[in-house]
Amino acid sequence: MSIDEALERLRTPEPIAFIDIRSRHHYVANHPVFAVNAPIDSLETHCDTLFGSESATALVIGDDELLTTWASHLITQKTNLQPKVIRGGFSAWEAAGLPTWGGEYTPSKAFGEWVEQTGSMSHISPLEAMKSPVHDQFDVRPLEEFNRFTLPGSRHCPTGRLGALKTQQTHLRVHCAGRTRGIIAAQTLVDLHFPATIQCISGGTQGWEIAGGTRQFNHPTEQVDLITSSEENSRAQVLIKKYHLPIFTATEEVAWLNESRDFRLLTVCEDPLDTPSISPTTLIQSTDQYLGTHHIPVIVEGPHALDVSVTVLWLRRMGWDARIRETNATASQTTHEISAQQSAFVKIEDHCTVIDTRPSRSFSRSRVQNSSWVPRSLFRELLPTVTYVVICETDATKRQTAILLAWLGIEQATCISWQEVSPDLIDHSHIQHRTHPVDQPLFFPNRHHGNLEDAKGYLHWEHSLLPTLTQHGQIPWAPITQTPTQPQSHLTEFYQGVHR
Structure with missing residues (x-):
């Protein structure tokens, strides 16, 4: 499909997915506006998470024609989508001057900025919050994140539970680690007509540290009082x-x-x-x-x-x-086949070059001795004259990886799953990768580790998202004060205003 055909399809209000199959690292650096990332390195997992059984056109964009074509075949097998590869890939998209931006979770982050601009929630600066602490201050992130670090005096209550709080306090503050979740939480309480003055601490834990405050680590979880189910x-x-x-x-x-x-x-x-x-x-x-x-x-x-x-x-x-x-779903009965015996371990010959395609974090924790980490997005670097043993995360990824190797002409390769590796061959010492892994983003990586420049850069990036949208087209959401009777896809709304 040509870029012009893809643009026309993006403007049409019919079921559609826009999929960037490049590595997470390259996607986060820059990607088409509102494309979702299903990286080739873990495409099967992302297909399961992003798509159900729906039928739709899938526009697929990558940076290597053969790898992108292979990915479209896998998408056909794993979903009911009908993939259409965009000719020329991401480089052609960029060269055409079409909208791109960088970052993670960009649709939600940009939307959070829009909520702040058009909603009715209030902010308080970190310095003002330090000077006038309140009893009810809540960190709205998931418990796992709260347990790592939070602000002094904060208790845990995620956004979905905030409306169930039982409190007599007249002032209530919320925050996250940055901006989006705190903004959404504060506006949610306003939407519920919560009987208190609601404030969001600007910049969350990052803004707090930039203002000279300190975070609290390994904070014990304190139960909050919630209303009854009927009141909820x-x-x-x-x-x-x-x-x-x-x-x-x-x-x-x-x-x-x-x-x-x-x-x-x-x-x-x-x-x-x-x-x-x-x-x-x-x-x-x-x-x-x-x-x-x-x-x-x-x-x-x-x-x-x-x-x-x-x-x-x-x-x-x-x-x-x-x-x-209206009614709760009946839990589906998922059955798993359990073999009566442990699968036979595969013998790895000494003359073979062992490469591991599992996620880089898994490889850091444990790996076959003397193996190298080579994700599928880097398979172009493999040599057809070398005999490889290719370790895959599961049997399903093993099958698909074998097909990709055949497409690339790597004929002397044997794919095995991690479960087929003998424990005697596994090195459990933790290692660091020599270069940054392509399946991990490099995006202000130390903003939660005390690096104030990264924190400032990240908050500045969030502020830049709405101007990026208006530079290329239009804000695709209605003001928060308006209640849309029929929601319109932000993907289609945005690209209806984009022209070459």
């Missing part, structure tokens, strides 16, 4: 009625299933569940990690009414056709 349901109804959040009824669900209509079903919960689920806080701040297909309904369920209603409200504001599932 009542507060959820406030959002549902105020913002006309649609309910996906059981009758509709049966009809849609009978008609084979496409939709995504997401289970959300701020607390860990035994079944797969997503934290509302995490979903809202990184939608491009979970939702890859535009113009299909997103049905949201979960055990807590506020988690669900808060998620649906924010997804709709971002342009997703999100709806509340």
Whole structure:
């Protein structure tokens, strides 16, 4: 597909995915605006996370024609998408002067800046917050992040749970590690008519350190008082009625299933569940990690009414056709085949060159002795005259990696899964990679480790996102004070204003 054809397709309000299959490192450095990253190094995993069973056109962009074509074949096998490779790849996209930006979770980050500009939440500077501490100050990030570091005096309460707080305090402050999640949290409390003065601490923990404050590490988790389930349901109804959040009824669900209509079903919960689920806080701040297909309904369920209603409200504001599932899903019975015996370990001959394609962090923790880390995005560096043993994360990735090697003409290669490696061959000492791994972003990497220049750079980057959008087209979201009756995809809304 040519670039002009791709642009025309992006402007059409029909189911579509825009997928950049380059390595995470290169994607974060610069990528087409609103493209999601499903890197070739872990494409199978990202297909499972980003896409359900929906049918849609998938525009696929890369930086190597053969690798991109192989990726499109894998996408065809793993999903119901119909891939179309953009000719010329990312270099042609750039050369045409089409919109690009860098960073991680950029749609959510840019949207957070829009919420700050058009919403009705209030800020307080870190210095002012230090001078006038309040009793109710909450870190809205997931518990794992809170446990690593937070601000002095903060307690943990993620965004989906904030509306269930039981408090008599007249002042309440929220924050995250930067900007987006704190902004969303503060506006959520305003949306719920929370009976207190709500303030977001500007810049979160990064802004706090830039202002001369210190973080608190390994902070013990203190339980917060929450209202009853029935009271929570009542507060959820406030959002549902105020913002006309649609309910996906059981009758509709049966009809849609009978008609084979496409939709995504997401289970959300701020607390860990035994079944797969997503934290509302995490979903809202990184939608491009979970939702890859535009113009299909997103049905949201979960055990807590506020988690669900808060998620649906924010997804709709971002342009997703999100709806509340009327009834909880019956847990699907997933069965796993367990072999009666341990798979036989594969013998690795001494004359073979051993390369490992697993994620770089896994390789750092443990690896076959004398092996090298070579992800699939770097397979062009392999030599056809060398005999390789290629270690893959799973049997599924082993099969697909073998196909890619054959496409590249690397015929003397044997792919094995990590489970087929004898424990006697594994080195468990932790190592550092000599160069930065391409499957990890290099984006102000020390902003949470006391590097104030990185923290300043990151916050400046967040401020730059809306000007980047307006430079190329238009802001694709309605002001937060407006309640869209029918959400419009930010992907399509933006590219309708982009012209070569």
